Amino acid sequence: MDTVLDLAPVIPVVVLEDARDAVPLARALVAGGLRAIEVTLRTPAALDSIAAIAHEVPDAVVGAGTLLDPDQVAAAEAAGARFLVSPGWTERLVDAMRGSGLPYLPGVSTVSEVLRLLERGVTDMKFFPAEAAGGAPYLKSLWSPLPQARFCPTGGIDADRAPDYLALPNVACVGGTWMLPKEALRTKAWDEVTELARKAAALAG
Numbered sequence: 580m581d582t583v584l585d586l587a588p589v590i591p592v593v594v595l596e597d598a599r600d601a602v603p604l605a606r607a608l609v610a611g612g613l614r615a616i617e618v619t620l621r622t623p624a625a626l627d628s629i630a631a632i633a634h635e636v637p638d639a640v641v642g643a644g645t646l647l648d649p650d651q652v653a654a655a656e657a658a659g660a661r662f663l664v665s666p667g668w669t670e671r672l673v674d675a676m677r678g679s680g681l682p683y684l685p686g687v688s689t690v691s692e693v694l695r696l697l698e699r700g701v702t703d704m705k706f707f708p709a710e711a712a713g714g715a716p717y718l719k720s721l722w723s724p725l726p727q728a729r730f731c732p733t734g735g736i737d738a739d740r741a742p743d744y745l746a747l748p749n750v751a752c753v754g755g756t757w758m759l760p761k762e763a764l765r766t767k768a769w770d771e772v773t774e775l776a777r778k779a780a781a782l783a784g
Contacts (some may be wrong), residue, residue, distance in 0.1 A: 583662040583682045584703050584729055584751035586640055588614040588783035589741065591776070592733060592754045593628075600764065601628035605636040607769040608758070612774025617644040617664055617754060620651055626658045633659025649675035650683045656681060664731075664754075666707050668692070673699065684731055688712040690721065693728050703729050705754070710735030715743040715750075722749045741782055755779075 584592070591608055593616055595601055597672030604629045605616055616639055617696075618629050622628035623732060625643070632641040652675040655663060663676050668685035673696070676683035684705040687693050706718060709732035718730060732744050733754030758775035762768075 580647030581682065582703055582751075583615055583640070583642060583684065584731055586752075587613050587781040588745055588752050589613060589753045589758070590615045590617050590642075590731060590733075590752055591758055591779075592644060592756050593759060594621055594756075595624050595628040596622055596663065598624040598631055599626035600767070601631045602635045603767065603769050604640065604764070604772065605632040605639045607637045607772040608776045611758070611778075613729075613758070613771040614754075615640045615642065615643045615662070617662075618660075619644040620647075621645050622731070624750065626654055629658040629660050638772055646672065648672060651705070652676055652679055659677060664705055666705070668696070673701070675746060687768060690725070692693060693721065695727070702727050703751075704731070706732040709744070709753075710740070714764040715740070715747060718744065718750060719747055722747065725749075738779070738782075739781070744757045745782055774775030 612720040619627055629641055632639050640661050642768050643660040644664040646665040656679045663681050663683040666686040673685055686705040729751050736755045737752050737757045742754050744753050758779045762769045
């Protein structure tokens, strides 16, 4: 896999409090057509969740998100993550992500950050926090001067806003949580998650 951006129009951004929910949740998302799943390293259950999905849901492409330092990159790789995502980036963090050999999406929110990554040969990026940082109009304005940069915007995007982003030539996919309503996760309503994932996957059309 060279890039995660082309796996699906939507990457679910998953926060798991209980690793026992990881496998059924991943299966529900895959059944709905969303193979790429970003598990954020925001909870103690995250690494165990990544390992469980990697081991038990072969059709899923599980990645690690909210990476903040090189140690987390190593831990995510060891757990079985197949791609890496960070909310922002530093030189050390990008060096570690590149050194892992895994596809990675460093986070940006300014033109200068994009330019610095392009200088390093990085063309696939996360745009975060998308809505707060200018939204679809901001990304649209980057297309003309920086057409080589491709983005996965994440942050404040829902089912209604996603099509505006996906219509842009420099947006390959979006990240979001709207297919993972808290009540459905609490009650383990995996069929509901699958249906919402199916609707999200259809946004590519």
